[in-house]
Amino acid sequence: ELKVEQNPLFLSMQEGKNYTIYCNYSTTSDRLYWYRQDPGKSLESLFVLLSNGAVKQEGRLMASLDTKARLSTLHITAAVHDLSATYFCAGVSGGSNYKLTFGKGTLLTVNP
Amino acid sequence: SAVISQKPSRDICQRGTSLTIQCQVDSQVTMMFWYRQQPGQSLTLIATANQGSEATYESGFVIDKFPISRPNLTFSTLTVSNLSPEDSSIYLCSVPRGSGTTDTQYFGPGTRLTVL
Secondary structure, three states: OOOEEEEOOEEEEEOOOOEEEEEEEOOOOOOEEEEEEOOOOOEEEEEEEOOOOOEEEEOOEEEEEEOOOOEEEEEEOOOOHHHOEEEEEEEEOOOOOOOEEEOOOEEEEEEO | OOOEEEEOOEEEEOOOOOEEEEEEEOOOOOEEEEEEEOOOOOEEEEEEEEOOOOOEEOOOOOOOOOOEEEEEOOEEEEEEOOOOHHHOEEEEEEEEEOOHHHOEEEEOOOEEEEEO
């Protein structure tokens, strides 16, 4: 059974700083998803990482995947207040690319 | 991206009753999924809605409590039966979309259920 662990669960950072959210998973996952959720909203797809060494960047967010270490990271560069949200990573299990197992989420607060 | 709508967006129900949630997608998809997000928690997969066959339920979820219909390739319903306060959650449907490196899973806006 796939288990996904994120850390930290809570992250308070100042604008302009850099930080990384870590996502470890317990067994093989063919892909790794990152999502953003604003309060009271649904999930917004950020990245899908499909292979070992994959790196994707969008604005101030960069995600990477190391399948050998069973680790994905979401790096935040020069944080701004608009990035405040909950970030989830999710792996896949059960022989399907779409049956997602989610981490507990990281609540990110960016302070001025 | 996929356009997914859900009805209702929220509801308040009495214990012992049932609520049926609808999910409509803008184009045909083979698989649709239902997730639950309990207050302040992460998402848990309830079941896969298969068109033309029974839904496939994950461990801890049963058909009697969460009956699912999938009458065509753009629509599905999830019923939460015999409601108790523990069922208060956000219920989301999701669909895969794209191919290759753009392949991802999109989520509907969710249905916020409160059981009194």
